[in-house]
Amino acid sequence: MLQLLLAIGLVTLSIFVHELGHFLVARWRGMVVPRFSIFGLGKPIFSWHWRGVEYCVCWLPIGAYVMVPQLSDLGDFEGEVPEGTKNLPPAGYVSKVLVAGAGPAANILFALLLGCIVWVAGVRVPAEFNRTDIGEVSREMRTSDGKTVPGPAALAGLQAGDVVLKVDDKPVASYQDIFTTIVLGAETNANGQRVTRITFSREGATRTVEVIPALVGPEGLRSIGIGPRTNLVVDKVSPNSAAEAAGLLVGDRIVSVDGRPLVRREELREHFQRKNAVPSHLAIIRSGAQTSATIQPVKQTIEGQSLFLIGVTWRIETEVVHPTPFAQIGEAIHQVYQTLSSLVNRKSDIGVRHMSGIVGIVDNLQQVATVGLVPAFAFLIAINVSLAIFNLLPIPVLDGGHIFFATLAKLRGRPLKPAFMQNAVAACFFMLIGLIVYVTYNDIRRAIQSRSDERPAAVAPAKSPEQPAPAK
Numbered sequence: 451m452l453q454l455l456l457a458i459g460l461v462t463l464s465i466f467v468h469e470l471g472h473f474l475v476a477r478w479r480g481m482v483v484p485r486f487s488i489f490g491l492g493k494p495i496f497s498w499h500w501r502g503v504e505y506c507v508c509w510l511p512i513g514a515y516v517m518v519p520q521l522s523d524l525g526d527f528e529g530e531v532p533e534g535t536k537n538l539p540p541a542g543y544v545s546k547v548l549v550a551g552a553g554p555a556a557n558i559l560f561a562l563l564l565g566c567i568v569w570v571a572g573v574r575v576p577a578e579f580n581r582t583d584i585g586e587v588s589r590e591m592r593t594s595d596g597k598t599v600p601g602p603a604a605l606a607g608l609q610a611g612d613v614v615l616k617v618d619d620k621p622v623a624s625y626q627d628i629f630t631t632i633v634l635g636a637e638t639n640a641n642g643q644r645v646t647r648i649t650f651s652r653e654g655a656t657r658t659v660e661v662i663p664a665l666v667g668p669e670g671l672r673s674i675g676i677g678p679r680t681n682l683v684v685d686k687v688s689p690n691s692a693a694e695a696a697g698l699l700v701g702d703r704i705v706s707v708d709g710r711p712l713v714r715r716e717e718l719r720e721h722f723q724r725k726n727a728v729p730s731h732l733a734i735i736r737s738g739a740q741t742s743a744t745i746q747p748v749k750q751t752i753e754g755q756s757l758f759l760i761g762v763t764w765r766i767e768t769e770v771v772h773p774t775p776f777a778q779i780g781e782a783i784h785q786v787y788q789t790l791s792s793l794v795n796r797k798s799d800i801g802v803r804h805m806s807g808i809v810g811i812v813d814n815l816q817q818v819a820t821v822g823l824v825p826a827f828a829f830l831i832a833i834n835v836s837l838a839i840f841n842l843l844p845i846p847v848l849d850g851g852h853i854f855f856a857t858l859a860k861l862r863g864r865p866l867k868p869a870f871m872q873n874a875v876a877a878c879f880f881m882l883i884g885l886i887v888y889v890t891y892n893d894i895r896r897a898i899q900s901r902s903d904e905r906p907a908a909v910a911p912a913k914s915p916e917q918p919a920p921a922k
Contacts, residue, residue, distance in 0.1 A: 457815035460826060461808065462489065464557065464834050465514050468841070471556025472516040472549055472849075479545040482538055485517035521549055521852055543860045550852035554838035558779070561834040564827045565775030571824045572770040578678040579625045580769055582614040584650075585679030585714035594670040601675035606661040608648065608676065610713045615656065616649035625678040632663060633671045634788045636798035644799070646674055665799060668899055672799055679713045683765040691761020696745035698762065699736065706733040715764055722747045722758045778828070782835035790839075802885070803892050810893035813900075846871075846878040 466488060476483050483503055487494070490508030497506030520541040541549075578585070587608055588601035614622055617631040632646055639645045639660065649658045663672040682704040687693045706712055707721050707730050721730065729746040747758035773781075792800035806814070811833055819826040844854035859866050 453816045453819040454812070456819050456823075456826065457812045460815060460819075460830050461812055461833070464560065464830065464837060465489070467556050467560045467834075468553040468837060469514045469516050471552035471554075471559075472518065475552035476516065476518050476521070476549045479541070479548060481518055481520050481541055481545060481549065483516060483518055487515050487517070489514050491515060518549060521546055540865065543856055546856040547853055550849045550856070551842075553849050554842050557834040557838040557841075561779055561782070561831045561838075562775050564831050564834070565773075565778040568778065568824055568828045568831070569772055569775055572772045573824050573828050574768045574770050574822075577767040577769045578680045580771070581679070582622055582625060582628060583679035583713065584608060584610055584612045584614065584676050586610060586677030586716065588675035588677075591664055591666060591673065591675045594665045594667060599664055602646075602661045602663055603648075603674040603676045606648070606659045606674075608650065608659065608661070608674075609652070610679070610717075611711070612650040612652050614648060614650045616647075616658075618647050619649070628676075630785070630788065632674060634792040634798065634800060635663070635672055636792060636795040638797050644672065646672065648674070669804060669896075670799060671804075677714065680715050680764075681767055682712055682715055682718060683767060684762050685765035686763035688761035688763075691759075692745055692748045693760045693762045696732070696743045696760070698734075698743060698745070698760075701736070703735040704732050705735055705740075707731070709733075722760065726758055778831050779835060782832040783839070785832065786836050786839045802888065805889045805892075807886055807889040807893055809890050810896065813893065813897045845882075846874045847882055848878075851875075851878065 469486065469488075473483060473486055485494075485497075485504045485506060487506050487508045489511070491510040491514075492508045494504070494506035494508050497504050499505070520538050584603075587604050587610055589604050590598055591601050592598055614628050616622060617628055618635055618637050620631055622628050622631060635644075635646050637645050637647065644663050646661045646663050647658055648661055649656065651657075661674045663674045665671065666673045684693070684698055684700055684702045684704070687698055687700060704712060704718065707718055709731070710717075710721075712718055725747075727746060727749065729744050732743045732745055734741050734743060745760055747760050750757055750759050789800070792798040793802070793805075815826060815829055815833070818829045841848050842850040842853075844850045846855070855866060855871060
C-alpha cells in the first residue's frame, strides 16, 4: 500500500509540475489566470482563492489544467470562465508559444532534477541485464495463439555465449536494449515475413544472421527466444544438503560442470536432471582463485515433481550505475522516438493497445518503488519525458495543439475562426477521452494478468513499448 501511495503521489507531482510550468509563465507574461486546477477537469469540487487565482480540485479525475482564456477557451472542459475574465484582449504569438511550451519544459526540468539525484546516488541494476551476452536460446516457444514453434534464434544458429552487438543495425549496450529493439522492430524480408537482424560476436568473429521472430505473450510482442547470461553465484547453502556435503560456500561462482562452461542457472539444473544421482565435477571461482568440487544431487519431491537438487540459493548479482542526467534524458527521448516510430509503422506489431495510461503508469511505478526510491525516480524520468513529448504533439487540447493553432493564425495573418477552433478542440477532446478509456481498460487487463502470473516486480526501470498517454 505504501508503494501504491508513493506511485500515485509521484505521478500526481509530475502532472502538477507540468501545469505549474504553464501557470508561472502565463503570470510572467501578464496573462490572466483565473483558475488553477491542481487535479481533475470540469467544475471544482472545492476551491480557494489567493492573489486573484482560484485553486481547486475538480470532478473528472483526469490530469489537471491551468485556465488561460487568452491562450484557448476550452469552455465546459475546464469549467465556465469566471465573470470578469471574458472578452480579454488576445495574447501575442510569443506569449502563446511560451505558455504552451512551458508545461513540457517543466517536465524536462523536473526530469533533469531527478536525473541529478539518480546520478549522485546511483541506481542498482541486475548485472545480467547490463550486458549483451546470450545465456539461453530456447529450442521451442509458445506463440500468442497457443502454438508451439521452434525457437527463432535457435533456428538461425545463435548459441549461448554469443555477444550481441547490434539489432536491426542499431548498436545495443544491454540486454534491455536487445529486448526493446526486437519488440519495437518493424523489419520485414522480401517475402513479407517479420525479420530481426542480429549482429553478434563469437570466438572473436563478427557475424550477422536474420531471425524470423514469433509473436508471444498476451500482448503479441516480437520475440526470438533468447535470455541473458547469468552467473551462478551461491547466495545460501541449505543445511544437510548435497552442496554442504560437497563443501560449497556462500560467494562461490560455479563456472563449469563436467568440463562444460555454464552461462545460465537453468543449464546446471538441466544437467542434474539428465545425470540424476550420478556425481558431477564442478569448477569453481572462490575468492579469485579456481578450485573444484564433486557433488552428488539428492532426489527430492516438490509439488508432486521429482527433482535432483543440490540445495543452494543463487545470488542475483547487481551493479550500481551512475548515468549522467543528460544520458538519462537522452535515453528516455530515444525510447519515446522508437515507440512513436513503431506506432506509426504499419509493419510493426506495436499498436495503441500497447500504450499505457495513468493506471498502467502507476502500476509499473508501484512495482519499481518496491525496490527503492532511487529506482522510482529513475523510472519517473522516463514518465516525465514521455509526458513532455506527447503533450507537444500538434493535437488540439494538447500543448502542441495550442502552438499549432497560434502558428497557423500567425502565418494566416488573422485569427482562426472561433467555431473552427471549438469544433476541433471538442472533437479531439472526446477522441482523447476515448483513448484514455481504451488504454485504461488495457492497463487494468495487464495488471490483472500480471498478478495472476505472479510476475516479480521490476528491479530497475525497464524500457517498454508501453508509453504513457498524454496527461492533459
